[in-house]
Amino acid sequence: MGRNSLKGQVKISGAKNSALAIMAGTLLCDDDCRLNNMPCLSDINTMGLVLASLGVKIKKMTSSWEFNSRNLKAEKAPYDLVSQLRASFFVIGPILTRLGVAQVPLPGGCAIGSRPVELHVRGLQAMGANVTIEHGVVNASVKGSSGRLKGANIFLDYPSVGATETIMMAATLADGVTVIENAAKEPEIVDLANFCNSMGAKISGAGTDSIVIKGVERLHSTDYEIIPDRIEAGTFLVAGAITHSEILVTSVNHDHLIPVIAKLSEIGCKVIQEDKNILRTIPGELRASDIETLPHPGFPTDMQAQFMALLTISEGNSLVTETVFENRLRHVAELKRMGANIKVKGNSAHVVGVPMLSGAPVMATDLRASAALVLAGLAADGKTIVQGLQHLDRGYQDLEQKLQGLGAKIQRLQDYQP
Ligand code: UD1
Numbered sequence: 001m002g003r004n005s006l007k008g009q010v011k012i013s014g015a016k017n018s019a020l021a022i023m024a025g026t027l028l029c030d031d032d033c034r035l036n037n038m039p040c041l042s043d044i045n046t047m048g049l050v051l052a053s054l055g056v057k058i059k060k061m062t063s064s065w066e067f068n069s070r071n072l073k074a075e076k077a078p079y080d081l082v083s084q085l086r087a088s089f090f091v092i093g094p095i096l097t098r099l100g101v102a103q104v105p106l107p108g109g110c111a112i113g114s115r116p117v118e119l120h121v122r123g124l125q126a127m128g129a130n131v132t133i134e135h136g137v138v139n140a141s142v143k144g145s146s147g148r149l150k151g152a153n154i155f156l157d158y159p160s161v162g163a164t165e166t167i168m169m170a171a172t173l174a175d176g177v178t179v180i181e182n183a184a185k186e187p188e189i190v191d192l193a194n195f196c197n198s199m200g201a202k203i204s205g206a207g208t209d210s211i212v213i214k215g216v217e218r219l220h221s222t223d224y225e226i227i228p229d230r231i232e233a234g235t236f237l238v239a240g241a242i243t244h245s246e247i248l249v250t251s252v253n254h255d256h257l258i259p260v261i262a263k264l265s266e267i268g269c270k271v272i273q274e275d276k277n278i279l280r281t282i283p284g285e286l287r288a289s290d291i292e293t294l295p296h297p298g299f300p301t302d303m304q305a306q307f308m309a310l311l312t313i314s315e316g317n318s319l320v321t322e323t324v325f326e327n328r329l330r331h332v333a334e335l336k337r338m339g340a341n342i343k344v345k346g347n348s349a350h351v352v353g354v355p356m357l358s359g360a361p362v363m364a365t366d367l368r369a370s371a372a373l374v375l376a377g378l379a380a381d382g383k384t385i386v387q388g389l390q391h392l393d394r395g396y397q398d399l400e401q402k403l404q405g406l407g408a409k410i411q412r413l414q415d416y417q418p
Helices: 016-028 042-053 086-099 118-126 161-172 187-198 230-242 254-267 301-311 331-337 367-379 389-395 399-405
Strands: 008-011 032-036 057-061 064-068 101-105 129-134 137-142 153-155 177-181 202-204 211-214 222-225 247-250 270-275 278-282 317-321 341-345 348-352 361-363 385-387
Touching: 008 399, 016 032, 016 042, 016 064, 016 086, 016 161, 016 187, 016 230, 042 057, 042 086, 042 389, 086 101, 086 118, 086 137, 086 161, 118 129, 118 137, 118 153, 118 161, 161 177, 161 187, 161 202, 161 211, 187 202, 187 222, 230 247, 230 254, 230 278, 230 301, 230 367, 254 270, 254 278, 254 301, 301 317, 301 331, 301 348, 301 367, 331 341, 331 361, 331 367, 361 367, 367 385, 367 389, 367 399, 385 389
Parallel strands: 008 247, 032 222, 153 177, 361 385
Antiparallel strands: 032 064, 057 064, 101 137, 129 137, 177 211, 202 211, 247 278, 270 278, 317 348, 341 348
C-alpha cells in the first residue's frame, strides 16, 4: 500500500557486484580466503555453485564465506549456471592465469542488452592467451612452455567493468607488468584491487583511468571485508525521496554515492552525511531533472530505473538517457500502467511529472526495474502488486523486511495468482 511516509533507519548489505568479482578472485589463490560482509542474494548463491563446480570448497557462515580453491579444476563451467549469471564469466581470468587453460561458456545476452565479452577476450589475447570460441564456449590457453600469461599494455575501447576485472585478475599472476588504460573506475574495481592486494598482488591506480599490475608468482590467504552496496543504498535514498520521508541509511560509503546524492539534491531531496557511514534524507518538493547514465563517476545505469520512478512524480519535464546498455527502459511500460506519463524515443525517455501514481499489478522485467516498481508502489495511491520477484532477489537482501522496518506497508505474497 502506498502513500505512507517512512521513518527510522536501514542498514545496507555488502555490495553484490564487488562480491561477485571478488568470489571469482578467490580462484587466484590456492590457500583459504575468507570474505566478510557477503550479501545474502540468489546471484551470490549461483556464483557459489559455479565455483563449487570448479572444485572450490566453500564454507558459508551467514555473512562470512570461506573459499579454498587448492583443487581448482580446468573444467568447463556449467552452461546452465553461467547463463543465469553473466558475472560468472569473470572466472575466466583467474582460472587461465592460475592453470594456463580455461573453458567458460559465453554468457549470452540478458534482459538489458546483448552484453558481449570481446573486450575481456582481447585483453587476455594481448597477454599471450590463445582464445577460440567453439560451440558457444570460450577456450583459452597460454601459449609457450612457461604456461604463464605475459604482462601487456592494454587499452580498453570502452571502460567495461567486467573486462577491467577479468584483465586485472589475470594480470596478478602474469609474468611482468600489465597496464590497463581507459580502465573502469567503479568502486567495485577498487574493492577487487584491494582484495587482490590483500593476497599479495601488486596493483596500483585502481579507481583511475590507468591501472598498473606487477605480476607475482603466488598469492596468499586473506580475510577481507566487502564494501557496502552503493546501489542498494541509492535505492533506499530514493525511497526516502519518493515518500517525502526523512530516513537514515547506515553502513554506507558516501564517496561511492556522489553522483546519486548530487542528482537527488537537484531533484529536491537533500542527503546529508550524518556520520562517517550514515546518510540522512531531507525531503523536499520534487522537481524534474535530466539524467544520462555513464561509466563511473557518471550517473550509474544501475540507478536509472529507480530515478525514473522518482521523476514520474517530480514536477516538470525530465529526459532520461540510457547510454550504457541498449535495452534498459523496459520498466517504462510498467510505470505507465501506474499512471506515469513517459514517452520513449530510442534510448531516451521523456518523463512528464504527474501529481500521483496509482497502484496497479505490474511485472518486474529485470533486477533494477523490480526495485523501481517497488519504489513507485510506495508512492502510489492504493495497492501495487509487483510480480517477477526472482529478479529482485538477485540483488536486494531482505528488501521487504528492510522497508517494513522503515514503516512501509509491504509484504511478500506466497503463491500469488493474478
Ligand atoms: C557491471 C555490473 C552491472 C552494471 C555495469 C555497468 C557486475 C556483476 N555487473 O556489468 O551491474 O550495470 O557493470 O556499470 O559487476 N561491453 C562490450 N564488450 C565487452 C564488455 C562490455 O561491448 O567485452 C559493453 C556492454 O555490452 C555494455 C557496456 O559495455 O553495453 C558496459 O558493460 P560492462 O561495464 O562490462 O558491464 P558489466 O561488467 O557486464
